[in-house]
Amino acid sequence: MVIQAEGLVKRYRDVVAVDNVDLTIDDGEIVGLLGPNGAGKTTAINGLIGLTAFDSGDVSMFGRKVSRVTGDLKRRIGVVPQEIAVFDDLTAAENVAYFGRLYGLSGTRVAEGVDFALSFTGLSERRDQKPKSFSGGMKRRLNIACAVVHRPELVIMDEPTVGIDPQSRNHILESVRALNGDGATIIYTSHYMEEVEAVCTRVVIMDHGRIIASGMHGDLKALVDDEEIVDIELERVTPDVVNAVSSVAGVSACAPNGTHLRITVERGGVRLGRIIENAVGAGAEVLSAHVQKPTLESVFLSLTGRSLRD
Ligand SMILES: Nc1ncnc2c1ncn2[C@@H]1O[C@H](COP(=O)(O)OP(=O)(O)OP(=O)(O)O)[C@@H](O)[C@H]1O
Numbered sequence: 122m123v124i125q126a127e128g129l130v131k132r133y134r135d136v137v138a139v140d141n142v143d144l145t146i147d148d149g150e151i152v153g154l155l156g157p158n159g160a161g162k163t164t165a166i167n168g169l170i171g172l173t174a175f176d177s178g179d180v181s182m183f184g185r186k187v188s189r190v191t192g193d194l195k196r197r198i199g200v201v202p203q204e205i206a207v208f209d210d211l212t213a214a215e216n217v218a219y220f221g222r223l224y225g226l227s228g229t230r231v232a233e234g235v236d237f238a239l240s241f242t243g244l245s246e247r248r249d250q251k252p253k254s255f256s257g258g259m260k261r262r263l264n265i266a267c268a269v270v271h272r273p274e275l276v277i278m279d280e281p282t283v284g285i286d287p288q289s290r291n292h293i294l295e296s297v298r299a300l301n302g303d304g305a306t307i308i309y310t311s312h313y314m315e316e317v318e319a320v321c322t323r324v325v326i327m328d329h330g331r332i333i334a335s336g337m338h339g340d341l342k343a344l345v346d347d348e349e350i351v352d353i354e355l356e357r358v359t360p361d362v363v364n365a366v367s368s369v370a371g372v373s374a375c376a377p378n379g380t381h382l383r384i385t386v387e388r389g390g391v392r393l394g395r396i397i398e399n400a401v402g403a404g405a406e407v408l409s410a411h412v413q414k415p416t417l418e419s420v421f422l423s424l425t426g427r428s429l430r431d
Pocket residue numbers: 133136137138156157158159160161162163164165203312
């Protein structure tokens with residue numbers, strides 16, 4: 122067990138930023154902490170790494186109960202903060218070396234760590250340049266390099282892909298997989314469900330300081346009952362066709378949209394044949410059909426009544 126936390130609470134005056142959170146993270150997991158602005162993700166993380174104190178709760182890390190995150194514990198953790206935290210007046214290599222020493226490296230291990238971290242984030246060629254000449258994506262990557270210089274067992278990344286280009290974003294997602302492949306446990310916060318879906322082995326959804334759902338993707342999607350959206354494209358949509366499709370068992374809505382029909386149906390994948398059969402029976406010519414499975418976005422919507430990025 123890398124982290125075992127129980128009953129975490131953090132209040133800011135009348136805001137309960139973290140509201141009775143229990144969180145267990147196993148060795149080797151990539152846990153996605155997903156939630157909208159103000160959900161409490163950063164506060165929870167900052168509490169776990171000892172940057173802020175929880176008002177109550179118990180935290181164990183690496184199997185040991187911790188009241189304060191001390192030096193030897195910090196060396197086993199790498200933190201990529203939400204706000205980019207690099208020095209503009211130091212070169213990329215100097216920045217990474219600075220953090221390496223902060224994380225307890227000394228002697229030749231600093232230089233080795235710098236080489237590893239810069240090459241890992243694709244910044245080797247920029248090692249002697251200062252971050253003020255970097256693009257947003259390169260700064261984000263440097264921010265990550267600073268957090269992995271000491272090859273930590275636990276890497277915590279707080280929205281590492283905000284405001285960057287798709288290329289840097291893919292690079293970062295790849296680096297998360299690579300770190301995990303080398304044995305690191307990862308906590309990854311994001312607003313972006315497609316990122317979390319792509320990279321995480323487990324998802325924890327937070328809202329208003331609470332964990333409202335947690336599980337593997339499949340488990341979470343199962344929470345959004347069995348409803349799916351079937352989209353069929355027809356040569357022409359007629360009232361007869363709409364009636365025929367609406368009469369299929371499990372169909373709760375059938376909305377025409379141009380030459381498309383958007384059908385809300387329980388277990389749409391199983392009922393697709395019947396839907397097409399009825400449409401054709403009512404004189405339709407079907408051009409294409411598509412079944413949409415629930416996404417994390419729809420899970421969030423169904424759990425909270427709000428969209429993930431509102
Ligand atoms: N230092 C602080 N003082 C007062 N309130 C705070 C402080 N830090 C956070 N909060 C409040 O705590 C709540 C949770 O904020 P937090 O930054 O943890 O959310 P988040 O999930 O990280 O959001 P985002 O996705 O925008 O980064 C918010 O209501 C926020 O306004």
